[in-house]
Amino acid sequence: xxxxxxxxKLAGVGLGTASRVINQSGYVSEATKKKVEDxxxxxxxxxxxxxxxxxxxxxxxxxLFLPSIHxxxxxxxxxxxxxxxxxxxxxxxxxxxxxxxxxxxxxxxxLKQNKVSGIIGISYxxxxxxINNSxxxxxxxxxxxxxxxxxSDNYAGGEMAFQVLRDxxxxxxxxxxxxxxxxxxxxxxxxKGFENAAKESGLDYTLYLEEDPIKDQTVFLNQFLTxxxxxxxxxxxxxxxxxxxxxxxxxxxxxxxEELSVIGYDGIQRYGALRPKLSTIRxxxxxxxxxxxxxxxxxxxxxxxxxxxxxxxxxKGETTR
Amino acid sequence: xxxxxxxxKLAGVGLGTASRVINQSGYVSEATKKKVEDxxxxxxxxxxxxxxxxxxxxxxxxxLFLPSIHxxxxxxxxxxxxxxxxxxxxxxxxxxxxxxxxxxxxxxxxLKQNKVSGIIGISYxxxxxxINNSxxxxxxxxxxxxxxxxxSDNYAGGEMAFQVLRDxxxxxxxxxxxxxxxxxxxxxxxxKGFENAAKESGLDYTLYLEEDPIKDQTVFLNQFLTxxxxxxxxxxxxxxxxxxxxxxxxxxxxxxxEELSVIGYDGIQRYGALRPKLSTIRxxxxxxxxxxxxxxxxxxxxxxxxxxxxxxxxxKGETTR
Numbered sequence: 052x053x054x055x056x057x058x059x060k061l062a063g064v065g066l067g068t069a070s071r072v073i074n075q076s077g078y079v080s081e082a083t084k085k086k087v088e089d090x091x092x093x094x095x096x097x098x099x100x101x102x103x104x105x106x107x108x109x110x111x112x113x114x115l116f117l118p119s120i121h122x123x124x125x126x127x128x129x130x131x132x133x134x135x136x137x138x139x140x141x142x143x144x145x146x147x148x149x150x151x152x153x154x155x156x157x158x159x160x161x162l163k164q165n166k167v168s169g170i171i172g173i174s175y176x177x178x179x180x181x182i183n184n185s186x187x188x189x190x191x192x193x194x195x196x197x198x199x200x201x202x203s204d205n206y207a208g209g210e211m212a213f214q215v216l217r218d219x220x221x222x223x224x225x226x227x228x229x230x231x232x233x234x235x236x237x238x239x240x241x242x243k244g245f246e247n248a249a250k251e252s253g254l255d256y257t258l259y260l261e262e263d264p265i266k267d268q269t270v271f272l273n274q275f276l277t278x279x280x281x282x283x284x285x286x287x288x289x290x291x292x293x294x295x296x297x298x299x300x301x302x303x304x305x306x307x308x309e310e311l312s313v314i315g316y317d318g319i320q321r322y323g324a325l326r327p328k329l330s331t332i333r334x335x336x337x338x339x340x341x342x343x344x345x346x347x348x349x350x351x352x353x354x355x356x357x358x359x360x361x362x363x364x365x366x367k368g369e370t371t372r
Numbered sequence: 373x374x375x376x377x378x379x380x381k382l383a384g385v386g387l388g389t390a391s392r393v394i395n396q397s398g399y400v401s402e403a404t405k406k407k408v409e410d411x412x413x414x415x416x417x418x419x420x421x422x423x424x425x426x427x428x429x430x431x432x433x434x435x436l437f438l439p440s441i442h443x444x445x446x447x448x449x450x451x452x453x454x455x456x457x458x459x460x461x462x463x464x465x466x467x468x469x470x471x472x473x474x475x476x477x478x479x480x481x482x483l484k485q486n487k488v489s490g491i492i493g494i495s496y497x498x499x500x501x502x503i504n505n506s507x508x509x510x511x512x513x514x515x516x517x518x519x520x521x522x523x524s525d526n527y528a529g530g531e532m533a534f535q536v537l538r539d540x541x542x543x544x545x546x547x548x549x550x551x552x553x554x555x556x557x558x559x560x561x562x563x564k565g566f567e568n569a570a571k572e573s574g575l576d577y578t579l580y581l582e583e584d585p586i587k588d589q590t591v592f593l594n595q596f597l598t599x600x601x602x603x604x605x606x607x608x609x610x611x612x613x614x615x616x617x618x619x620x621x622x623x624x625x626x627x628x629x630e631e632l633s634v635i636g637y638d639g640i641q642r643y644g645a646l647r648p649k650l651s652t653i654r655x656x657x658x659x660x661x662x663x664x665x666x667x668x669x670x671x672x673x674x675x676x677x678x679x680x681x682x683x684x685x686x687x688k689g690e691t692t693r
Contacts (some may be wrong), residue, residue: 111430112465121452126447132470137475144433145466149453154458 053094062090066352084263116146117173123319128291131340152176167349187350192237201343201359202237203334208363209244212286212314219372221284228288229263273298290315313370327369335361374415383411387673391409435479437467438494444640452661506673513558521559522664522680524655529684530565533607533635540693542605544576549586549609592638593617611636633635634691656682
């Protein structure tokens with residue numbers, strides 16, 4: 052028996068387009084409509100109610116929830132997500148969750164009620180019970196069951212950061228960051244890649260960690276500088292933290308990079324005036340943003356997808372030798 | 373004859389709430405619903421079709437369009453707009469226009485078709501013909517007919533910047549920025565305030581301008597530093613441009629602030645690590661964001677409003693003496 056996929060294939064159109072013709076919802080050009088109707092006639096296609104149900108409700112709105120849009124990395128990611136959605140004729144709702152689970156849940160409910168067609172979610176809350184893989188949702192940096200996610204290659208990034216510090220002559224290295232007991236995120240792979248590379252190399256290393264969320268980042272970083280004077284190279288969990296560490300080190304008259312090399316993670320530095328320019332492991336933000344939309348649209352149209360993990364690269368600045 | 377406002381007042385609820393009861397659209401608690409129904413009965417209120425028309429379509433979605441969300445000022449403003457909308461039970465659609473007028477027009481069309489309840493717009497395009505004051509739309513920094521807008525007190529900010537440079541001992545000051553022939557924006561008031569204060573004081577001043585958009589900001593700023601070596605204090609149109617000027621000056625071994633004082637405008641600096649920390653005239657971003665939403669909701673509910681101009685303050689950093 053012919054399916055909607057057979058119709059789409061014969062007509063040479065996407066699944067979403069075929070469904071719009073079948074359900075008479077949304078804009079389709081006359082030429083395209085004819086192609087689909089001809090394919091329906093040729094195959095003797097009869098609409099299947101289940102198939103109708105999940106594509107009928109595509110109202111072309113996708114919701115993005117993230118902790119805060121006022122953040123260099125998230126705002127850049129949001130830019131490319133919106134741009135790619137727009138190219139695919141979707142509009143985007145934006146939710147600053149401020150990490151409040153209730154706000155995130157209200158958007159998940161909108162998805163369940165078909166008020167939005169899909170969700171792209173950046174969440175550090177325990178939303179596992181509320182979402183499942185039958186819903187068109189794609190996450191960033193989170194592993195929840197089978198739900199697809201997009202991330203950068205955090206593990207390789209950690210290894211890369213270690214190698215840079217070692218190759219530039221550092222003798223005692225450290226990783227500065229957080230750990231979490233409650234949720235599984237990609238971010239901890241940065242630490243793992245770094246640590247495993249350090250172990251293999253035999254170089255002396257320290258893990259300087261606090262449970263997420265860090266109570267006072269300035270105190271946390273200052274204590275590191277006071278306690279670990281022998282460390283001459285650090286890989287910091289993200290650029291914002293790394294930038295503060297550099298400033299605090301300079302305030303303590305520690306020369307960067309001569310006495311302390313610093314590498315961050317993200318690649319947020321856009322201002323030409325940040326001095327010294329931060330060395331960092333760069334996430335391919337544009338690629339990730341467009342990849343998130345690509346996976347989500349496939350999910351909206353009923354296809355299954357696998358997580359997309361994108362390569363990182365090292366952006367040398369002035370904080371490494 | 374009783375109006376919907378009389379009903380709302382007697383029931384002790386907002387106009388929007390009264391309309392939701394009358395139009396049976398949207399969530400209202402049982403207790404509130406009873407209060408409104410009692411008021412309707414007591415006043416003998418009969419729904420007026422015109423009044424119904426403009427509140428019926430409040431689907432609780434507001435669209436924000438701006439050039440790019442990946443921008444320190446715009447992303448901070450968007451954060452507070454979304455937060456204030458959320459507090460008032462509205463969801464927000466985000467559009468990066470990338471200054472493309474077609475994208476802005478498509479959102480204006482959504483407003484005309486009642487697919488969104490209102491628009492907050494940051495636009496540098498000629499959208500005058502497409503919008504008028506019967507539509508619930510509030511702008512940022514733009515003067516288009518009677519359409520309400522929110523801005524910071526750019527003129528006073530320009531005066532303030534001049535006074536800071538003069539009071540800190542600068543002898544030859546300059547304003548660096550843009551001008552535009554086609555649209556009327558608030559930004560040019562920064563230059564006007566600066567210039568008028570300079571004229572009144574009798575201090576020697578220069579206006580170093582290029583027509584917006586600047587072709588190559590680095591070239592533009594480097595030429596200033598080469599041509600105007602005698603200038604010892606500058607007020608730059610915005611923080612991003614000021615930050616680049618500081619870096620370029622330092623690269624040319626010009627001491628900041630000892631040989632050249634620099635003041636920006638916006639107050640975007642959030643990273644502790646920006647060195648030297650930029651002195652700037654700060655826009656009250658949170659106040660402005662919430663003010664935009666306040667004005668828009670009043671417009672959605674049919675009230676008229678006047679532009680809101682918010683005071684700025686001077687944030688002393690390390691780039692002035």
